[in-house]
Amino acid sequence: MGRHVLLVEDEPNITEAIRFILARDGWQVTTMTDGAAAETAIRTAQPDVVILDVMLPGRSGLDVLAALRADEATRSLPVLMLTARGQGRDRAEAERIGASRFMTKPFSNSEMLATVRELASA
Amino acid sequence: MQGIEPMVPFNILVLVCLAYVLVLFTVAFVVEHAAVRRRARWLHSPLVYTLSLSIYCTAWTFFGAVGYAARSGLEFLTIYLGPTLVFVGWWWVLRKLVRIGKAQRVTSVADLISSRYGKSNLLGVLVTLIAVTAATPYIALQLQSVTLSFGVFASPVDTFGAPPGKEATALWVAVGLALFTVLFGTRNLDANERHHGVVTAIAVEAVVKLAALLGVGIFVVWGLADGPGEIFARIEASPVAHWTLDPGRWIGLIFLSGAAVLCLPRMFQVTVVENVEESHLATASWAFPLYLALMSLFVVPIAVTGLMLLPEGANPDLFVLTLPLAGGQGALAMLAFLGGFSSATSMVIVAAIALATMVSNHIVMPFWLRMQPSRAVTGDVRRIVLLSRRVSIAAIVALGYAYYRLSGGSAALAAIGLISFVGVAQILPAMIGGIFWRGATRAGAATGMILGAAIWAYSLYLPSFGPEGIISAAVMEQGPWGIGWLRPQALFGIEGMDPLIHALFWSLTLNAMTYCLVSILGFPSPIERVQGAAFVNVFEGGLTTGGWAGGKAEAEDLLILSGRILGEDEALAFFQAEARAQGKEGFLPDPTPEFLDGLELRLAGSVGAAAAHAMLSQVMGGETVSVEDLVAVANETAQVMEYSAQLEEQSEELSRVARQLREANEKLTQLSEQKDAFLSQISHELRTPMTSIRAFSEILMEGGVPAELSARHAAIIHSEAIRLTRLLDDLLDLSVLENGSVRLDLALVTVQELLDRALLAASETRPERRFIVRRDLPSESIYVTTDPDRLTQVFINLISNARKYCDADQPEVRIVVRQRAGRMIVDIIDNGTGIPEESQALIFEKFSRLTDQNRAGGAGLGLAICREVMTNLGGTITYLPGQGGAAFRVIFPLRLQKAA
């Protein structure tokens, strides 16, 4: 079972929180803030789980997800989508495009950890 | 009982006939006048309707049934059992025919078929030809029977075979009947072709013939015999005590007579065309079978008694007359004579009227109209139509007379009647298919009928002229050109069948098969589909409206609707063009959205857009629209259109108002979208700090974290909490400003003072950056009356933004202050790259932060708040393009008045 998580999130404080939670559990966490660069980074880093925020500078998280799903190599990569826009539309859209899981901010730390574990072992 | 002497001299007989006709004439005349004055409600009683149906019982029944029974036992009953089944089952077919007849204003059976298959005149002509051909021997039959019955009275029975002046009698009868029919059948030209006078006269005749036959029957049973018991004994002892039931003939004849009662032009005339109220059918459904049963009740007793009492070789077809004569009952014989006379005259009159309508409407009038040099047809038509009907009546009766002379009156009555029946039965497939099957086509109906009629003519009709007639004995024996399987009475080599059943079987089977096959292979034209829908679905919707079936609108429903509004030709042309555009030339277009839009536009040209849309959506929704509804809409639209014509003079103003409305509408739409976006943004801006706060507080709660890390986490929680608070403050501020409920604290203050305070406060933003501020202090020393705190807030925001976002290496801010016409103009310009042109319109919207690179500056509400503040201060804030950097212009009044 891999222990590598790639986190794409533009809020530095939230990035720090997630990194702390996962690192304490023994995960290697790579972070980045820019949506435009995320797709290439994911291909290169080949993480076990990707945590992707919906609202990113440069490129929307949903666009990044769509690009991942369109590519054979990353089609089944576990992706956890995060959003702070508490609207059903985002969730429906994310599920349509092919998000593995979807969480609304704010989240509980234990739930976040459990979800990442589950995605990595799936 | 041997010497039967004529009890009445011939001239008195003629007088009686004339008197009887005169009575009928009077009845018809009086009724006709009463009908005009709408007085006689009893005219419309179901009784009259039922009695008028009795023209089914012609002289063939009156005289012929007894002869038939004397020859073939109970088989004569089939002729009445078929109609009984049809009437008892009125709910199936008759009710539908009557409803269609009313809805489509059908004038004859030919009109029904022609109308059903797309108003095809070809079919009208075809049905008319079949009907006239089939009716001719039938009319001849009536002339023959009247002539025969005259003969019984006018000469001794033993010289009965050749009474002098027989042809002359027939001629006079024919002329008299034609005259009476012309007088009453063509008096008026009613749209619905009803003849109240004639119908009532027919009803009187129905009573006379029933009374006569019952009278003779009662005389036979209780006068010549000793009641029913003895009659039964006589039947058992008579030559017809046993009869053979040929299953083929039994089924075939019941079916044939049932078909005939639907298809015979005269029956269609009285059942459908002359029907005034549909509920009369319910009465007729039992009363007419009862009438038939009563007419048949004494047939066998009369036949048996006649065979027993009258001399060998006496014509059984005349027993009804000769038995009372032989029994010395002159008055009863006279009644029987009148009964026969009634049967014959009523049949000829109604048949001639019905056939003349068909001949005139489908053959003469189209021909006449085509002969007209110009298309201009005027009021003269009415006279022409009446004339053509009169001539047609005379011609039809004349044809019957000609047939009578040609055939020499040889064949037995029943045989002639059945030949006629098979002829008109050829209409049955097209009729029944037409009212139950939408897919039936004109081509199918035409080919089926032509084939059926041809077989009928070849195997039954033409042979009826006898061996010396059109088809020679050799052809009958060996087939044409010796081709055995084409022998008229053994088609395809099937021998030994009864000739009548043979002809019925082949003609109707091939007719129906061809009809179905051609219909299935072909495709109905648009009008056929419209008419097919109107016929088959006649019960859906109102009495006169072919309703729209529930659910999805069919193209034909739309065509019906459009036809009512645009006129049928124009609607059809439009539909055909649309179908062509859809690549379906010759068919109806699919109701695609594009097509519906086009149609709506087209209808809107006639009735207005709203009405057109309402109608279409009603049709699409499956609701029925009655003609009244449409007329109401049309009236309303007409009024609106008149009104708007007056308004057209002020069209400029109207269009301006319309433009304003449009703009307002766009604004509203935008606002609604903005509200959604705003809520989504609020959610995001609130949840983002909450996420950090929650995550780090959970970490702190779990414990086990080094102290300095805990302190860092606590600091993050703290800063995020402040961020939340600031956001909420901004939101509340914005809400107050937007509501216009903000309280302004006006004071007298110089612009310089305001800018000083703003620069001081803004220096807290990114204090590490060194900024050069260029000002012109003298121009700033102007006193203004305003809310200093609020205005300062705007300046702080603008200067902070410059400090935050100006990306020049040597950042500087230039502040230019001017005074123009009682207003102050303050420009704040930095030397960065400025704001891209496409974003300039957005920056004053809420949450319109351009880049997310610098988080520190709140939620992107700053400029939105500035705009609201300036609005509250009676001023504006705008972006100044082309100033070499980000440039904002703030304008506000020198003296702000406190709002009342």
Place this chain on the structure above:
Amino acid sequence: MDAARLLPVLGALLFLLPMLWSPLPGEEPGRSTASDGLYLFAAWAVLIVVAAVLGPRLVSIEQGKRRPGDVSETDDAGD
């Protein structure tokens, strides 16, 4: 209404039934005119009576279905 639809079927059965009866035993070919006649008239009477009972009911069903004022077309006679 179903009864009205079935009635002609019943009638057809009644009228076609004699076809199935075996011919009279004995020397004479064919069938007895008197008894067959009685049977046919009896069947006929039954049909007439049933139709007479059904008719008015059907009319009231029909008129119940239509809108009031639509019931009769009697007044459009004449020219």
